[in-house]
Amino acid sequence: MKLRLILLAGLALTAPALADGTGTITVSGSVSPACYFGSPVATTLNVGTLANQADGTLAPITPQSTTIPSSWCNTGSTIGIIASPLVAQSYIGSPPAGFTKAVNYTATAAGWATNSASFTTTGDTSGGGNGTTPGTQTTSDPVAQTITVTVSNFLAPSAGNRLVADPNYSSTITVTLAATH
């Protein structure tokens, strides 16, 4: 007869005295607050041609989305989102008068909290001067949801700006999940 005892971290078992009668083993454990960020279905959202072919200004851009499934937090949490303006990667220096090498837009993270977390870029014609405070939303309960990230509301820094030619305008959206307690 073997009594196998497996001792793991966080547990303590007091060895019962071998005697007639009953003994009590108290078992206890804890779960730390944690969050898990799933893998986005698409890590790149290509919004395509940015300029109006008639006059070179910003064309209407259709919003695009991707989802981040299997994300969870086992406690209350804060979701944050921050983005950088779309900037022409090959254009060196500031664009001349009447032109921009940056396009602003709004990035939202929906499906986590009651309201979407949102951030609107505010870059100038060179992409500078963007905000640094992410848009956030907080939940008080654990959540396991698919997060939907959407880009929309594309705008040039000033109305009428023409866009400098570049095959590669690029920006980055960062989504953050953090347990709050």
Add this chain to the structure above:
Amino acid sequence: MRGANARIAVLLAAAIAAAAGARAQSGPQTGQITVTGSVDRMCIMANPQVNLGASTNIGQASGGTVTIADLSDDQQMTTKSTDFYVTLSGMCNYSHLLTISSDRGGLWREPAGLATGGFANGVPYRATVDWGGSETVLLASAAGEGQVQQTLSVDQPVVGGVLLHFHIDQSATNAGSGVPLVAGNYDDTIRLTLGPQ
């Protein structure tokens, strides 16, 4: 309880393991998404507009045709000074080349033919173009009938107006200053393009 034959396996987990591996953490978790787009190289030019108010010796301008009121002086029978200005809006969103060209290299009689002794059949002119803060001059010297062109290299995107100034000097002819012009209709075609360097 001695004698009991029991097997107890107790497995206690200290933490809940993530199904995909140990990626769940207590600290903030971040993910990044890249947004991309593109802008094609493009140039646009509107139709030219002739500013009659600032012109001299111009009869009329309509569409893309400018008609000089009187190409020859009625006393000396040689070329009469002429000026007109043309503006057109343009845009290029990349470093580019502006080209101005003349089909015939001067205002030539149509047909040019051979001028008889003591007469001229061609009128030289110059066309000055201002664009994007730079300037170039096309000299259509009427030295011989044929195309001439001039280019202006612009190393940045530009949006704004192209300004063209057309000028004929008083008495200027292809046979020398002050030579009378053979009667007839004289013409040339000026072309402006924007394109790659």
Add this chain to the structure above:
Amino acid sequence: MTNRTDILLAACLLAGLCGPALAATVAAQPLQVNGDVPVRCKLSPPAAGTSVNTSFAPNSNGGDLTLTGLVDPDTALTRATESVIQIPIICSGAYSLTITSQGGLSNQNASAPSGGFATHVNYLLSANWAGATQSVETAGSAVTLDLSQSGSQAGNLSIDFSLPAGRGPLVAGTYTDEITIQLNAQ
């Protein structure tokens, strides 16, 4: 997980081959400039050339050719008289050029010959222009030399008045004729 478009974009960026096709040249509406040179003709004041027994005085209408020794005072017969007058002409295109005589030298004071004396004497009128010469002997009524051309021309029109000696004898009086040079752009 990236989609196929992203993978292709990344690949062509690495190869340096992607981006839009080379932008085409764009042309503005061509500017056609034209001007008309009408046919114009200009007739400048004449100047005297060779002269025998004549004197020429130009004026705003052309000039007066005076026959200083029309007849021999002993015989009343004409003396050899000649005058060449040069008139600068320029025409930038087709033109008509005519020289018209009223028909010879006629006596302004006597209309009818008498006693064997004449009141009219003819002369030879010649005109040289653009390499061509036309001549006519007056015969009492108007006569025209036509030197019109279809192209531009510049140079001197030469009018040659020639009266041989020995014509007449002539009644006393003033003998006149009028030579009209008419130049018109066509």
